[in-house]
Amino acid sequence: MDWLGPEEWQAVALSLKVAIWATLLNLPFALLVSHALARWSFPGKQLLNAIVHLPLFLPPVVTGYLLLITFGRRAPVGAWLEQTFGLVLAFRWTGAVLAAAIMGFPLMVRAIRLAIEAVDPKLEQAAATLGASRFWVFATITLPLILPGLIAGAVLGFAKAMGEFGATITFVANIPGQTQTLPSAVYSFLQVPGGEDAALRLVAISVALAMAALIASEILARRASKRINGT
Amino acid sequence: MSLSVDIRHTLGDLVVEVAFEAPGGITALFGQSGSGKTTVINAVAGLLTPQSGRIALHSSVLFDHTHRTNVAPYRRRLGYVFQDARLFPHLTVLGNLTYGSRFAPRDNAGPALEDVTDMLGITSLLNRRPGGLSGGEKQRVAIGRALLSHPRMLLMDEPLAALDTNRKEEILPYLEQLRDVTGLPILYVSHSVAEVARLADTVVVLDQGRVAQVGPTEHVFSDPGMVRQLGLREAGAVLPATVTTHHTDGLTELAVSGGTLMLPQVDLPTGASTRVRILAQDVILSRERPVGLSALNILSATVTEIRAGGGPGVVVQLQCGQDHLLARITRRSAQALGLAAGVSCHAVIKSVSVARHDVGRS
Secondary structure, eight states, rough: TTSOOOOHHHHHHHHHHHHHHHHHHHHHHHHHHHHHHHOOOOOOHHHHHHHHHHHHHHHHHHHHHHHHHHHHHTTTHHHHHHHHHHHOTSSSSSHHHHHHHHHHHHHHHHHHHHHHSSSSSHHHHHHHHTTOHHHHHHIIHHHHHHHHHHHHHHHHHHHHHOOOHHHHHHOOOOOOTTTOHHHHHHHHHHSTTHHHHHHHHHHOOOOOOOOHHHHHHHHHHHHHHHHHOOO | OOEEEEEEEEEEEEEEEEEEEESSSSSEEEOOOOOHHHHHHHHHHHHOOOOOEEEEEEEEEEEETTTTTEHHHHOOOOOEEEETOOOOSSSOHHHHHHTTGGOOOOOOOOOHHHHHHHTTTTTGTTTTTTSSSSSSHHHHHHHHHTTTOOSSSEEEEEEETTTHHHHHHHHHHHHHHHIIIOOOOOOEEOOHHHHHHHHEEEEEEEEETEEEEEEEEHHHTTTTGGGHHHOTTTOOOEEOOOOOOOOOSSSSEEEEEEEEEEEEEOOOOTEEEEEEEEEEEGGEEESSOOOOOOOOOEEEEEEEEEEEEESSSEEEEEEEETEEEEEEEHHHHHHHHOOOTTOOEEEEEOEEEEEEEEOOOO
């Protein structure tokens, strides 16, 4: 990859790392929250729904600022995390993961929730009469049946994480080699004279990655739904 | 093994208040749609929590409102066969069949996979997906799946209602076998008089959320008071019968307690016990023994009860041997013949339907 400068290459690698981590971290929580929203009834359900979707409606800069005053090194949660686990988020790549995860979360929840709602509860009832507890009903019936939706949600979350800019730059800034993700790098290159070539290369990579993710998810989802509806 | 149900539950306008005991064998919950059948079977399965009451299987309490007992459906171990099969689309037929066995207690042997697939005729389908099965095949797999979960009882909610006549005929023999071979108690929801007459040992007749009548099938079907619930065209007595002779002209002779019946070719071995159903509208009454009639089946009987409905017809209950027959005739004929309780007469039977399979009642 000699046509990419080290700085550009770092930005691509960091973005991939951040997006993969954000997606993996989000998956279990998104599954749990989607299941709760789709199937359970509990007080405060509407509130949970609103909170989950908030990052979709807030300006990303606002989300980033909220993260900063919550997870900054001097902020209550941030200080506690540093003392207890030695985990620092602000201005680190870990913070970029958090920002990307939070921004991608509502998209994942929406896709997975739709998939769960499409599963016939009668099938889950039938599994229960055959002796499966709630956990086993979920693991052996619901989960396999929502696999296409789960893949779609994961890809959406991944794509959002790859492209996250506003919240990331506000929360962890734009430090080359540390927190400079692909979109931040494009932004930086466009700020300096003669940076258009580098920016264009990154844009091309961005488009290629997005296309690859989309095609991969299509293939996976098709394979999964074939397995479900196969004859 | 007996199931006892005593529940109360309000569903919209319908107040379901039902109490009965199912002694074993097949107990049919019979009633028109909206009579509360599905509410009752779902309460037994634990898919619906009644507002009050108690449900117990044998000595184990499944639900008791006063003691706040409500066993979760997955711990009840009742195999449920739904009207719409509900096979898991992402599993093969084999995967569906063995689904329940991994949750069954180890100490309970239960039927073997091979025996069940043989009995239900689904051995050749094991590697198929539910999506490609016919309605009848799906329903047989669903029955097998419920059986292989090692249940203490089977619950069946209109398992044949979604199938056409041919498919019904395809499944019915398996249900009869199920009753005779496995000995599992079965709670069978149906609105089909023919199915209930053929399968059930005990009938619980539900009418607008209440038990209208409960008892052995022969008893309930020969009750003139049940004619309205069963429907005028469908009402008729069910009698135990034994195959005595296969005649060379293609007729089969069956013995009932009140005499013999001649029927076209019955596919049962000599000595087999079965059950015949004689519709009330297929019985003609005569005071004298009729002569010069083409009808072969004439039984002597004694009138036990005459019940008038709103219309021009009456339902006559007859004692015929140890069993009862029902006849539906016009009020005018009843008067012309001078029929009254205690009067002896002859029942001319125009047609008889026979359960195909050996009933083998215990």
